[in-house]
Amino acid sequence: MIQTILLKNRPIGTPKLSDFEFKETDKDLTIQDGELLLETAYVSVDPYLRGRMSDAKSYIPSFELNKPIQCGIVAKVIASKNKNFSSGDFVTGMLLWQTKQVSTGEGLLKVDDSKAPLSAYLGVLGMTGLTAYLGLNEIGKPKAGETLVVSGAAGAVGSVVGQIGKILGLTVIGIAGTDEKVNLLKTKFGFDAGINYNTSKDISEDIAKAAPNGVDIYFDNVGGPISDAILFNINRFARLVICGAISVYNATETPKSLCVQPFLVKNSALMQGFIVSNYSEKFPEAMSHLSQWLAQEKLTYSETVVHGFEKIPEAFIALFEGKNKGKMIVKL
Amino acid sequence: MIQTILLKNRPIGTPKLSDFEFKETDKDLTIQDGELLLETAYVSVDPYLRGRMSDAKSYIPSFELNKPIQCGIVAKVIASKNKNFSSGDFVTGMLLWQTKQVSTGEGLLKVDDSKAPLSAYLGVLGMTGLTAYLGLNEIGKPKAGETLVVSGAAGAVGSVVGQIGKILGLTVIGIAGTDEKVNLLKTKFGFDAGINYNTSKDISEDIAKAAPNGVDIYFDNVGGPISDAILFNINRFARLVICGAISVYNATETPKSLCVQPFLVKNSALMQGFIVSNYSEKFPEAMSHLSQWLAQEKLTYSETVVHGFEKIPEAFIALFEGKNKGKMIVKL
Structure with a gap:
């Protein structure tokens, strides 16, 4: 069974649970040559997503109504027909609020859980x-x-x-x-x-x-x-x-x-x-400093981890009430 | 007779004529070695002077109460004991709301009335x-x-x-x-x-x-x-x-x-x-473009000229009513 969260209404004021809709399907996902099958492990919820939920002109397109919401995610590769990724790899990138999904691998970055906890790639190393x-x-x-x-x-x-x-x-x-x-x-x-x-x-x-x-x-x-x-x-x-x-x-x-x-x-x-x-050409320089400082314990971080896919909308809404200390993460 | 305009009160809201005080003296001004005697010819009144009339912290010191106000002026040298300036020269610089004054020449720039009207040095060339x-x-x-x-x-x-x-x-x-x-x-x-x-x-x-x-x-x-x-x-x-x-x-x-x-x-x-x-090191570059464009008639300017030293406060206040078209100048 695959679960998805769709944007049901464009929120007016503070987002409400009723602005989101859960959908389930039993249809199996299949992958073509070059594609990967991903299982979502960690979901980042961030204040900027609020902007994409409105239809005002902005620097990134608005989310479409009745379509899944997209955000930063860490996922596990559970099947791969793409030579750059193997089953068992963990990747991060902009993916959907969905328990499993197919990707071409474009825009995905492999992450190494021996260097830092996986959720860190949505936070201090993301x-x-x-x-x-x-x-x-x-x-x-x-x-x-x-x-x-x-x-x-x-x-x-x-x-x-x-x-x-x-x-x-x-x-x-x-x-x-x-x-x-x-x-x-x-x-x-x-x-x-x-x-x-x-x-x-x-x-x-x-x-x-x-x-x-x-x-x-x-x-x-x-x-x-x-x-x-x-x-x-x-x-x-x-x-x-x-x-x-x-x-x-x-x-x-x-x-x-x-x-x-x-x-x-x-x-x-x-x-x-x-x-x-706007500063993507500087990401490698920034990442190298951040990982080094993290390894040297010059940098530490807080996380508020919420458990369960179905808690994503709640975790997102809680950001506006300041309920998080540090990065708000949903762990599946 | 020398006339001076002093700041009498720090204006509250829009400046009023009663915020300024005229003072006259019959005492002759004398110059020492290195000094010049100047006769004010054109006075610039500018909105930014309003800031200096208040006592809030800012990028330039506030005007002192019961002291003459300082602003951009074009003046004629009427006596000189400074080798860089001769009687008859016109100069521009930050000078006092005063009909005649003594200067060391510091911060004064000679201006050439054959190249542009003198008032332009308070405006488009100032x-x-x-x-x-x-x-x-x-x-x-x-x-x-x-x-x-x-x-x-x-x-x-x-x-x-x-x-x-x-x-x-x-x-x-x-x-x-x-x-x-x-x-x-x-x-x-x-x-x-x-x-x-x-x-x-x-x-x-x-x-x-x-x-x-x-x-x-x-x-x-x-x-x-x-x-x-x-x-x-x-x-x-x-x-x-x-x-x-x-x-x-x-x-x-x-x-x-x-x-x-x-x-x-x-x-x-x-x-x-x-x-x-903040950009004084770029003044020569800017001046060279501005004078060139002015000479080529690519640049024109408007002036609202008010006549008479005693009209300075009025001309200044009129800025806030949008009564000027282009640069507001007081001609003595």
Whole structure:
């Protein structure tokens, strides 16, 4: 039996379970020459998928209604008629929310479970790690001694950004939504300071206290009021890496926030949207650093693992409630 | 008799005449070795001066209360004990709102009234032209065939930006506040299209019509709702040059506008604050292009000239009412 999850409705506001539909089929999958049969092992659920569920014009096509959703997956090759892959191999790539599927192998990368746990290839050694490394380096252009603030700091990307910041000699301040997360930032990920935005009386003031020399780089995963608060603390020539805006993904009207232009002019500051796929020529360089740091235990990561294919929509929705610590993974 | 204009109060909201104070003195100015005596000929009034009148931290120090205001001026040397300058020379530089003054010559540039009218050295051959050229090139990074939108398009900087855009092979759309200005954009400055933001029913829609291929570069002089409307029309990898935000300079509370982050992420777009003084090493290159284009009549400019030293505060305040077409100049 093969299970698939289809996009049933384009979500309005926060996605609901009823926006997804489960379909089952007993039909066997067969492979042609050059193809592989894959069994899904780990599924990545990521905030950016929310964008593809809407039909607004964006950098990647919208998901089609009544078609399976596609995302980062680690799968096991269970049959192969492709000389590049053998039965028993594990691969990662953009695949479907489906228990088994056929692939031509295009875009798939073999992964080695002796080097790192398989789920890491969806996180610190996958898009998450690449996003953290390349967003910070390519837009943030960090120089040792500078101050970096990361929002969504206990999340999959944010926790890696902060650690890379420390490796590169920055002062790193993280913003997260619970005391437990803020504590993790400092004890597990080596951040210099953490701010709980839910209990802070004045986020801008708390940033000013934690960053007495001002903020040189802001790695933004959230948008909204937290990002507004940063603007009062940026230094001349600050770089604001706009990686995500989870706080507004579910907004049903285009949200308002502080007018950023005067802050950017006053500080000759830069704000740039980051999409990891624009930097694919730098993936090998990034991967080599990330794997090395992971092997040297300079880099660690958190995962929230949910078990069972049928939990995928729930795990996805939980991202918007901040229920994950680090990378949210569904294990089949 | 020497007249000076002092900053009496830090303006709240739009500056008022009562924020300025005139002072007269009969005391003669004398010069020491190395100094010059200058007689002010043309005074530039610019929106950015509003920033220096407030005491908020910024890229240049605030003006001090009860001290003369400083700005771009063309003055005549009426006595010189400095070997680099002779009586009768005209110079430009940052000088005081004062009819006569003493200078060491530091930071002053000799200007040649046989090459261009003296007031042009405060406009198209001064900070205005440098701002237009360097903002467009250094942040906008134009490529022939792209589409450029300019706000404050009939203003001193905007009208030059648009013309440089045309010289570089761009499609250029200007946004201005009266039909007369919009008409000027097309007939005098060679813009491809113009939008009157005061009569437009939907600025975003009008931009979409004028820019069927989307917007690659936005040169922003105004901020506020006009800049919001641009966001719906930007292309992938768009560059937004934030040169000024005149619409919000007089705001007494930090104004709200559209949350820009999702637009920047979706389009991998860049937004960067531009301050001309950061690019001083490129001034000679820029000046050589600007003077050449002016001599070739590829570049033209508008001036609104107000007569009389005592009119300086009025001319400055009029900027915020859009009363100027092109560069606002006070001639003594």
